[in-house]
Amino acid sequence: MKIGISRPYADPGHPIPDVDMGAICQIAEEVGFDWVTYGHHTIRPLEEAVKPPHFGVPLYLDPLIGAARGLALTKTLEVSTGVLIMPMQHPVVVAKQVATIDRYSGAERFFLGLGTGGASRLEIELTGGSFERRWAYTMESIAIMKGLWTEDRFTFKGEFFDFPPTLLGPRPATQPHTPIWLGGFSDAVLQRIGEHCNGWLPVYAGAKLAFGAGHAGTDSAYDDLKAGRRKLHRFAEEAGREVSHFDINVILTPESATDVVRGFEDAGADRLAFTLPEVTSVEEARAELEKLAGRVL
Template sequence: MKIGLSRPYADPGHPIADVDMGEICQIAEEAGLDWVTYGHHTIRPLDEPVLPPHFGVPLYLDPLIGAARALAMTKRIEVSTSVLIMPMQHPVVVAKQVATIDRYSGGRFSLGLGVGGASRLEIELTGGSFERRWDYTMESIAVMKGLWTQDSFTFDGEFFKFPPTLLGPRPLTQPHPPISLGGFNDRVLRRVATSCEGWIPVYHNDRLAFGEGSGPENLKESRAKLHRFAEDAGRKIDHFDISVILTRSPNWTLCEFMRMPEPIASP
């Protein structure tokens, strides 16, 4: 098990600057922690009605630029996004950025993806489709993995069509940096089991955020489901990383981050 920190979900506010990811990672590394992870949002629509637990789009710094800064300022600690909102991104650009960060850092970066939640308009104003956000995200994962691993990559999907294409340099991590998905239900677990290497649940005071069940109970059940869903899909991998974010404040201002490699063969 690896222990680390998650960027607080609380909004830093305007015009207060967000936390410096590089400085946080230096402090975490000096303290002996293993990981730091950071969330992603872009712009805040001011007139959009937003329901709790979100109170408007948080005003975060860019997580990929922050990860590059943090990894350049440290030597050992690992950094991830938790999560990068994929419906607001183009997979070719993200594939290039992640490959570059992975090489510069010596393989200390992992990519956590999600589909948003704070705002419908945030996704739409950056060119994404709110209704098709999961379909776009899963197709984007297939595109990125193809670009990272194939010398002549072709693709014919709903959102992307590629003639023979090469992306280089390749990531240092082979076959590619691990991809995890954030979410709270069986549909997310099925997507992880068929297409990804890890799952990112969030627990608020030991209860699954936006769902039922305590942290230990949910993890035990979810590990079994990941195993079963992977077998159903005919997929064989050594383990899934379960990256657990624990929030212990009613305002979601303090988080802990635990990364647990879970062998698929385990019950």
């Protein structure tokens, strides 16, 4: 199992002391981590009540630009978005950006983690998306990106987009395309992964469930992960899709204990990311990364 880190979960505040992702990735690779994942939010509506775990939409750096910087400054580190909020994006633009990042970094170093946000309706709507149709838009976007990455003559007609014969290039170095992971817990999310994607990004509070989310009959993160993995393969089989392995990539909340590595490995996780505490400088980040590496690597 690969061990990594997730960006500070806390809101970096305003003005934004969000630490350079390139520096974070360089230090992470130096001290022995395998993976860095980085979240996504854009603008903060100032008078809208938002859903937990956020209490005010965080002011993060752009995760695709950050991933490109982090990958350019490292040699072996894997980087993912965790997660890019797709209802605020155009699939052609993301397809081009991801293909470029993938080609520059080399095959199988970048992974596209997607989600639909949901903490803030306004954040999605003010960037042109539909809050009510956010999952429909996301899945249509995934179909478009996969087609653009793999087909010489791509056509598409859906609810949101109508493509005449189209070609996108250059394509990702990873074949057949950059892996797509989805964040979430519901059976609907797992079904979407089983039918269309390559991996799952759940969030847990150490060995416990987080945010009250979990599959029926599970009371621990380990059991929940096992249940989710079984469902992924069942949904894929029911859809007639042959997938021998789905990447399962766990992000842990900040309060999580560090003695959970073996439990998640036994439960079938491929990657485990510990969330950095709040840091405001590269020096603080290095100290925390070195301390964390000493406990979990």
